Amino acid sequence: MAEIAGVGGDAGALGQAEIEPVDQDAAARCGGGHAVSPGRPDPAHRGPAVDGAVPCRPIACRMAGEVSRETGGATRRGGCGASPAVRAARPPRLSRTGRTMPSAIAYDVTRLFLGPLSRTPRGIDRVDHAFARHFFDHPSRDCVGVLPTFWGMRVFSGDRVRAGLDRLEALLAENRRLDQDKVWASLCTALAGGPAVDWAAAWNPGLWRQTxxxxxxxxxxxxxxGRPVRRAVPPGAVYLNIGHTALTVPLLLRWLDARPDVRPVFMLHDVIPLTATDLVEAESTRHHATMVASTARWAAGLLTTTTTARDEIRAALAEAGRPDLATVAAALPLASVFGGPIAAEPRLAGIDYFVICGAIEPRKNHDLLREVWKRLVVRHGAATPHLVVVGSPGWLGKSIVDRLTRAQATTGLIHVVSGLSSAALKRLLAGARGLLMPSHAEGFGLPILEASEIGIPVIASDIPAHREIGGANVVLIDPIDGPGWVAAIEARLAADRAAPRGTLPAAVDADQAAYFRTIEAFLDGLTPNDRPPPQPRGRGARTMLS
Structure with a gap:
């Protein structure tokens, strides 16, 4: 289920924007929003200032399409004169069959292009890839890739991007068979009492391998x-940025000032670095402040994953001057692999273990589990369950792993692994006693949904995001209540191994098709009028910290 706010000012009417009445005495404007009144032209408009609709020279104005006079209502093709409000009020462009034509997508592929530098994708990488695969495989959308290069922001064809996505999938081994997965094999060996997993090798692919x-x-x-972004992005396209990278570098977004017909839409997962600065590094706080400022300056729409994250992000945007940004809050869908048949790993039969999944960094609260496992060893001795830590390094990740793996009391019980495919993670969860999520702060919590979908009990921290997405299968405990976590884990050891499958909360839809229908309807319902007024030339994006 998705919640939409701010589209045309109506929180519930997706794609039915409220259009302010046109002032009949107002100056005519070109499609770029430039005033073309007689005698008082907008300096940015290079067409002649006459009493009527006139063609405009810059590419930004030529992209507008229809031409109209606000004062008279006459229209013609190929010039300018229509204000954003007039354009938004017009019926959508139709195909020859009479169906609404979907918006073209200019997809930012920066994070995807950098994917080979990592051995395994993080959560945001998987989301970025899922969005790119959906839109570039779409049968009726014109999609191009946008990428920063040494010669500026450039546009690349959809065919070229699709070829890159295919190769990236092979490089990241998401489709690798389990019997060919060396990381999965080494983890199974370690859980059965063999040598420990070499987590350092999995984290560091090496310069030669990266090259x-x-x-x-x-x-x-x-x-x-490639082609210059200002000219090559299709007219009226949605510029979709899921991977965040360009949001931290405002210079990479300034081309949008020359293309007011383009509708920028960004995804922000959370603003934890701004609301919980003690849990992140200072650089992350600065980056998120810049991301919020970039969103406030350019965005026509915003994608979020929970209403909790949406409300926190909109509060930050209000401080940056954009309290009314059109927003959709929709829980991310699960990877298709989690909906297929479930089979536990035979090599792990009879072995009790729990799993924690996510970036290894302070806000995930791994140190709590280290202390919990010490207490479990005292209470259960040789019957103590294993703990499998699945994730890539974040801020202070190496020191956290050192503390987890070098404690003498838990030697051979705590295993750190990086590089598992989604199929391997599903197989691991299928045999687990439960998933643990003791995070201090989250914007979403995808592993909770993955575990719930395949029927694995979850013990999670009692925080707003987990309360929103947690179903009947989730036990919520204060993230600093050590004895409470010990008791909950012991209760799971004494209970049946599995919970009912498919116990997702009602607010979550695991169907990717349904999710992307919501996203597409939101994107197609936006207009250039949803963008903020342009800032004066030469003014950079002001961050919340400046």
Whole structure:
């Protein structure tokens, strides 16, 4: 279920924007929003100032399409004169069959292009890839990729991006068979009492390996200089940025000032670095402040994953001057692999273990589990369950792993692994006693939904995001209540191994098709009028910390 707010000022009417009445005495405007009144032209408009609709020279104005006079209502093709309000009020563009034509998508592929530098994707990488795969495989949408290069922001064809996505999937081993997965095999061996997993090797692919992987990606796509972004992005396109990278560098977004017909839409997962600065590094706080400022300056729409995250993000945007940004809050869908048949790993039969999944960083609260496992060893001795820590390094990640793996009391019981595919993670969860999520702060919590979908009990911290997405299968405990976590884990050991499958809360829809229908309807319902007024030339995006 999705909640939409701010589209045309109506929190519930997706795609039915309220249009302010046009002032009949107002100056005519071109499609770029430039005033073209007689005698008082907008300096940014390079067409002649006459009493009527006139063609405009810059590419930003030529992209507008229809031409109209606000004062007279006459229209013609190929020039300018229509204000954003007039354009928004018009019926949507139709195909020859009479169906509404979906918006073109200019997809920011920056994070995807950098994917080969990592051995395994993080959560945001998987979300970015899922969005890209959906839109570039869409049968009726014109999609192009946008990427920063040494010669500026450039546009690349959909075919080239699809070839890159195919190669990236192969490089990240998401489709690797379990019997060919060395990381999965080493974890199974460690849980059965064999040598420990070499987590350091999994974290550090090495410069030579990274170079080869980047070369492999370029070989698949073929070299191209691309086309200039200001001219090559399709008219009226949605610029979709899921991967965040460009949001931290405002210079990469300034091309949007020259293309007021483009509707920028960004995804923000949370603003935890701004609301819980003690849990993140200072650089992350600065980056998030810049991301919020960039969103406030350019966005026509915002995608979020929970109403909790949406409300916190909108509060930050209000401080940055955008309290009314059109927003949709929709829980992310599960990867298709989690909906298929479930089979526990035979090699792990009879072995009790719990799993924690996510970036290894202070806000995930791994140190609580380290102390909990010490207490479990005292209470249960040789019957103590194993703890499998699945994740990639974040801020202070190495020191956290050192504390987890070097404690003498828990030697051989705590295993750190990075590089598991979604299929391997599903197989691991299928045999687990439960998933543990003791985070101090979260914007979403996808592992909770993955575990719930396949029937694995969850013990999670009692925080707003977990309360929103947690179903009947989730036990919520204060993230600093050590004895409470010990008791909950012991209760799971004494209970039946599995919970009912598919116990997702009513607010969550695991169906990818339904999720993307919601997203597409939101994108197509936005208009250029949802963008903020342009800032004066030369003014950079002001961060919340400046």
């Amino acid at each position: 080869r992987r980047m070369g492999s990606l370029l070989a698949a796509t073929g070299f191209s200089f």
